Amino acid sequence: MAATKTIRAIGHRIVDAVWRIGSATRFFILALLYSGMGFKRFRLIIKEIFSSGVMSLIIILVAGLFVGMVLGLQGYETLKRYGSESALGSLVALSLVRELGPVLAALLFASRAGSAMTAEIGLMKATEQISAMEMMAVNPIARIVAPRFWAGVISMPLLAAMFSAVGVFGGYLVGVVQIGVDEGSFWAQMQAAVDFREDILNGVLKSFVFGTVVTVIALFEGYDAQPTAEGVSGATTRTVVNSSLAILMLDFVLTAIMFRGN
């Protein structure tokens, strides 16, 4: 009977996963519905932008700089073989603006800010602050979830834009300043290749979607966590794992929609 047991276990897990997706969606809609109250108290959103956006700034900027520098080095090594080092600028800029900026910034945001959100809300639940709010007729979704959600949605595109901008600067440092690619062709080829609407705005749109998904996952995991020390730690892990997977899978879908070669 080992076989039926395994099949039953698999089925149970799948049903559980679908169940969780359903409750996460309901949670997302509730957060949207109650965000009107959150906007009335805009100070709450500002406070959350500080703790999720501003506090992620350093890791985003440093990571962006180094990713850009690596792109500059690797791109130069490859392009040199075809004698087209002048295309280095467009290579660095396109890969950052289209893919690496939104995706890496979202991954960093998920592990820096998302995990913190989950742990915070999970601990609030474990220490029964959320039930206390309900007792005082304060809606915890309007008071706790909605401001954090909007903070994440607002911060993410800004962080991704900064990541890309710093990354391009890193590529410039390595490519032009250190290796000595011609500065004029570096910028000119970049500007010829990168389109504002097609590349930059699509990148912003991507990071907006990632921001929404990451914050919803983080908030839901926190809100749904078992109110124990173990439960909170498990929820934090799930936030990072699930949102990383969601970012990478969604990235494929979004890329397929946005950049189908024409």
Added chain:
Amino acid sequence: MERTTLDLWVGMFVVAGLAALVALAMKVGNLGTYNVSESYQVYGYFQNIGGLKVKASIKSAGVLVGRVTSITLDTQRYEAKVVMSLDKRYQFPQDTFANILTSGLLGEQYIGLMPGGDEEMLKDGGQVKQTQSAVVLEEMIGKFLYNKAAEPEKVIVPEK
């Protein structure tokens, strides 16, 4: 509403993010270099456009003067109709010659405009009548081989 240092930090964060976006648009993207609003459209028929793509650049004397806006097949003539939008600042004579050229050996294809001597200038919606197709490498090699084969064989006169 009283001000706090928190507001300052968040304000700086938002400003930095927007500045990064503007920097991307201006310095990295093409917003700073090419303004679409002041342009006029001309079109031309090409027998073969090779690898020309929408948004390919249009150059005259090496200077970027416009972009290709659409490429369609005209089923009346079975030729490619290429619509070009040119910068208003640059006017070209009616007998301008449009060439599909390649930048470098394997580079992107672009349209090169060679102005003629006509007094009349091309108007919005006008047609560039003289065009030259892209050079397709395969065709050229094919022609070369064909010519080689067609050459009369050198008769080897046996030595006496």
